[in-house]
Amino acid sequence: MHMTESDAKFFKALGDSTRLSIVQYLLGNDHCACGFTGMAGKDQTTISRHLKILMEAGIIKQEKKGRNVICSIKDTTIRKRLIRMGIKEKDSCCGSKKATSQSLRSDNIKKIVKEHYGRIAQEGGPNSCRPSCCGNKSQDMIQISTSLGYTRKELEEVPESNLGLGCGNPGALGMIKKGDVVLDLGSGAGIDAFLAAKRVGPKGKVIGVDFTKKMIKRATDNAKKIGYANVEFRFGDIEDLPVDSDSVDVVLSNCVINLVPDKSKAFKEANRVLKPGGKMYISDMVLLKELTEEQRNDDDLIAGCVGGAILRDEYLRKVTEAGFQIKKVIDDKAISKKQYKGLPVESLKLVAKKRSVVIN
Numbered sequence: 001m002h003m004t005e006s007d008a009k010f011f012k013a014l015g016d017s018t019r020l021s022i023v024q025y026l027l028g029n030d031h032c033a034c035g036f037t038g039m040a041g042k043d044q045t046t047i048s049r050h051l052k053i054l055m056e057a058g059i060i061k062q063e064k065k066g067r068n069v070i071c072s073i074k075d076t077t078i079r080k081r082l083i084r085m086g087i088k089e090k091d092s093c094c095g096s097k098k099a100t101s102q103s104l105r106s107d108n109i110k111k112i113v114k115e116h117y118g119r120i121a122q123e124g125g126p127n128s129c130r131p132s133c134c135g136n137k138s139q140d141m142i143q144i145s146t147s148l149g150y151t152r153k154e155l156e157e158v159p160e161s162n163l164g165l166g167c168g169n170p171g172a173l174g175m176i177k178k179g180d181v182v183l184d185l186g187s188g189a190g191i192d193a194f195l196a197a198k199r200v201g202p203k204g205k206v207i208g209v210d211f212t213k214k215m216i217k218r219a220t221d222n223a224k225k226i227g228y229a230n231v232e233f234r235f236g237d238i239e240d241l242p243v244d245s246d247s248v249d250v251v252l253s254n255c256v257i258n259l260v261p262d263k264s265k266a267f268k269e270a271n272r273v274l275k276p277g278g279k280m281y282i283s284d285m286v287l288l289k290e291l292t293e294e295q296r297n298d299d300d301l302i303a304g305c306v307g308g309a310i311l312r313d314e315y316l317r318k319v320t321e322a323g324f325q326i327k328k329v330i331d332d333k334a335i336s337k338k339q340y341k342g343l344p345v346e347s348l349k350l351v352a353k354k355r356s357v358v359i360n
Helices: 005-013 017-028 033-040 044-056 076-084 097-123 141-147 152-157 191-200 213-226 263-273 299-303 312-321 335-339
Strands: 060-065 068-073 181-185 205-210 231-235 248-254 274-287 324-332 345-354
Touching: 005 044, 017 044, 017 060, 017 068, 017 076, 033 044, 033 068, 044 060, 068 076, 097 213, 097 299, 141 152, 152 191, 181 191, 181 263, 191 205, 191 213, 191 231, 191 248, 205 213, 213 231, 248 263, 263 274, 263 312, 274 312, 312 324, 312 345, 335 345
Parallel strands: 181 205, 181 248, 205 231, 248 274
Antiparallel strands: 060 068, 274 345, 324 345
């Protein structure tokens, strides 16, 4: 049989283990191009090069859908040819089409959040925000923050770290003692971390974790300006915290968990890093009724702490299942009219204590 140039490209493209794995995944399900980094264990630049080779060989195609580039087997003829060659489909790390769809949504949410809050880190304040947890553009940041539970004295102590992004004051929900180790999930420009640092004193420590590099830089710069030596900001995802197990006395989070695609994982991570009996103080946005599909997929609402929020009772259930005993719940429904144009949301203030059993 005469081997054509296209045949040579076809077989050469399949002669690499990474490209062969990509084809096996695509025989099972279509995938976002960004998803292969985790499946194949390669960086995005390497994956992009392999995808280009597979496209040039006529094995796969790519189609842009919204913010994502979706890869699939080129057509039915190519699919049949691959199967006849004995190439078997491989389940993705996500397992099913439904899970793959959830993975795409998760990636998209994280991209929206990173871009939005990266921009705020550079521009600063509510005037750079869309209608969101950042409040009404006409409101002053001090006014926003005092309405959420901060005192003017607190805000004057850390002026450059207040971007008006919260939906409460989690540090005021319970005791933070001298010498405590405090972890702030989604620390932003550092306001809650700095207020906690003053309470733990020089023998204590505060760790802020954020997955927006521009926020980490802004918070680190603020720490130097203010002169806090007991605060450290770490780049990381709160679904996979860069913090040792059983090393933290108190976990704080302010209007952040709603932005996290896998909330159960975030709560389990918070439980993991807490010492036995450690406390978690959270202010966050929850839903009072379900959103429409259009609202769920609205970029502004996702970045604005609404599109990714879940129902109040589901939120509390996830906290309990992650290994916490809920000690106090405060509901602030007034925030809906004040900052969210009447959307079915509320600010939930939560105090929880670590217990040892996690419900799988």
